[in-house]
Amino acid sequence: MVSRHKIANVMTVGAGLMVAGFGLFAMAQSARTILLLCAVLGFGASLLGPLPAMTLMTNWFDEGRGRAIGIVM
Numbered sequence: 001m002v003s004r005h006k007i008a009n010v011m012t013v014g015a016g017l018m019v020a021g022f023g024l025f026a027m028a029q030s031a032r033t034i035l036l037l038c039a040v041l042g043f044g045a046s047l048l049g050p051l052p053a054m055t056l057m058t059n060w061f062d063e064g065r066g067r068a069i070g071i072v073m
Contacts, residue, residue: 001047002055014047 001010021041028034053072061068 002052007052007056007059010047011052014044014049014052017041017044018048020044 017040021037021044025034025037025041028037050073054069057068057072058065
């Protein structure tokens with residue numbers, strides 16, 4: 001998804017999934033619901049996590065990419 005869509009949009013969707021997952025997690029009443037919400041949280045974390053951030057740093061910097069990625073991570 002990172003290579004096909006804007007990174008900001010991917011990270012926004014990830015943040016939205018995490019907010020929705022944590023909000024619904026507080027109201028879950030069954031183990032199956034909690035398991036499903038853990039999957040939603042995991043997918044949201046992967047869209048918001050290190051891969052989009054490293055891709056963003058790689059696109060921004062030509063020189064000193066390693067240093068930039070080290071600062072971000």
